[in-house]
Amino acid sequence: MSTVNSATSSQDILNSLSRSKALNEKADLDTQSRFLKLLTTQLQNQDPMNPMDNAQTTSQLAQISTVDGIERLNSTLGSMMGNMKSSETLQAAALVGRQVMLDGKDMVLAEKMAIGGIQLSGEADSVVVSIKDKNGLEVASLDLKDLDAGSHAVVWDGKTFDGSQAVDGTYTISVNATLKGEKVTAKTLQMTTVTNVVADGDTVQLDVGKLGRIGLSDIRMII
Numbered sequence: 001m002s003t004v005n006s007a008t009s010s011q012d013i014l015n016s017l018s019r020s021k022a023l024n025e026k027a028d029l030d031t032q033s034r035f036l037k038l039l040t041t042q043l044q045n046q047d048p049m050n051p052m053d054n055a056q057t058t059s060q061l062a063q064i065s066t067v068d069g070i071e072r073l074n075s076t077l078g079s080m081m082g083n084m085k086s087s088e089t090l091q092a093a094a095l096v097g098r099q100v101m102l103d104g105k106d107m108v109l110a111e112k113m114a115i116g117g118i119q120l121s122g123e124a125d126s127v128v129v130s131i132k133d134k135n136g137l138e139v140a141s142l143d144l145k146d147l148d149a150g151s152h153a154v155v156w157d158g159k160t161f162d163g164s165q166a167v168d169g170t171y172t173i174s175v176n177a178t179l180k181g182e183k184v185t186a187k188t189l190q191m192t193t194v195t196n197v198v199a200d201g202d203t204v205q206l207d208v209g210k211l212g213r214i215g216l217s218d219i220r221m222i223i
Contacts, residue, residue, distance in 0.1 A: 132174070153223070
């Protein structure tokens, strides 16, 4: 398992990929050499009175060609997988220190600002985001209109229903969205910061602090 942070050079990843490709090419040459040596030995030690016919020789060569093709296919697939992982690692490394939106309902208020998010399955002409304190009491709501399908950031200035300033801390949000009175499927998102990238075997994950580790596919929005 390895960890990538902002100090990790992308050149190190590319160098590693180059070394892996060179090893694969050497393995292919070794395989071909063994088969050719075996065929040559068979021809040298065949019975002069009962030599291998052309069909047998052709069959041996065909087997070499088939095995060589399979080896090359495996090497190509392995190289493609390596390229995909390296590309994913580079993409993930670029996110270190960035804020991202994930599925969740928490919104942290600090210095009169809290940022959360919502994701809509379709267009909505009315979107109401309800904000509740740690006791589950609704302290504010945001009335949004005419939003397209997809992910959207939601910003709250900390003002409550009575106009007072809410205390800093963690709040939860819920969302209700409609289009011409018909319900639109919607879910809430929460913001967090990517601190590290962890490469474990064939898996590349992002470390997002107290929320644990996530995959790139878990990200709904990059702030």
